[in-house]
Amino acid sequence: MATDIAGTVRERAARELRDRILTGALPAGTRIDLDAITDEFATSRTPVREALLELSYEGLVRVAPRSGITVIGISPADIMDSFTLLGILTGQAAAWAALRASTPELDQLRALxxxxxxxxxxxxxxxxxxxxxxxxxRAAHSPRLLTQIKQAVRVVPSNFLRLFPEHEQHSLDDHDQLxxxxxxxxAVRAREIGERHVLDAGRSLTTWLEHNATRGPESASG
Structure with missing residues (x-):
């Protein structure tokens, strides 16, 4: 049970810190205070260290023995590249789902x-x-593709629709079309809708980051 709790805290810390970096709330060059993060998540240092190591593997922070933890960040261009790759994977998943999903799975997707x-x-x-x-x-029935998507989708902030409420109706329309x-x-149409859906989100985030970069890091903190 303790391992499960630690895993949950690690995942939550990694997700929250990743969101802050992807949205510019923690800009490149920021030093991360391990004790402050530990206090924020009301946990021990171990899951927080593990979360930061995870982010270092993703290239978002640098963990050095003497200089501590520093945000590397991600450029708007790299964000767009990442969303482009995710779009390709998502489009493929949608195409395979069109061909492979069972009738009960389609019913579940309609309900969702x-x-x-x-x-x-x-x-x-x-x-x-x-x-x-x-x-x-999952309806694509490709464990290999699902693994690739789970890695690629980390570039999407978990609070995306809160950051861009204007995307709500656009997303709902895309869902209906999909x-x-x-x-x-x-499969052809499903692929096009799935890929476009992700690319539109990437363009919004990229434009937002570029705009905030001209106003200073405090503008991205909301």
Whole structure:
């Protein structure tokens, strides 16, 4: 049980710190205070250290014995490259889901899409949105592709729809179109919708980061 709790804290710390780096709230060059982060998450140093090591493997922070932990950050261009790669993977997942998803799986995806729509304007829409996309990925029935997506999707801030509430209706429209394409077993259209959905999100985040970079790091803290 203790291991499970530590894992949960590590994952939460990694996700939160990753979000802050991806959105510019922790800009490149920022020194991370291990004790402050430990206090923030009300935990021991071990899961926080593990979270920071995870981010170092992703190239977002540098962990050095003497100089401590420093944010490397990620450029808007690298963000867009990452979203482009994620878009390709997501598009492939949607195409395979159109060909491979069972009828019960399609019914579940319709229910999940409806759940996302029902939460429009609510903070809970983010979690519902993640569940919908995860099930689309699983419906591709490709463990190898799913592993690649799990790595690539880390570039998407978990609070994306809170950062860009104007994307809510756009996302819901894309979901409806994707559900239609999956139901029609139209792999070509499903791929196009899935890839476009991710690229549009990447462009929004990239533009936002470029805009905030001209205003200073304090502008990204919200």
């Amino acid at each position: 899409a409806a759940d996302v729509a029902a939460r429009a304007g609510d903070d809970a829409i983010g979690d519902a949105n993640w569940r919908f996309h995860q099930e689309v990925h 559900i239609d394409a999956l139901g029609e077993r139209d």
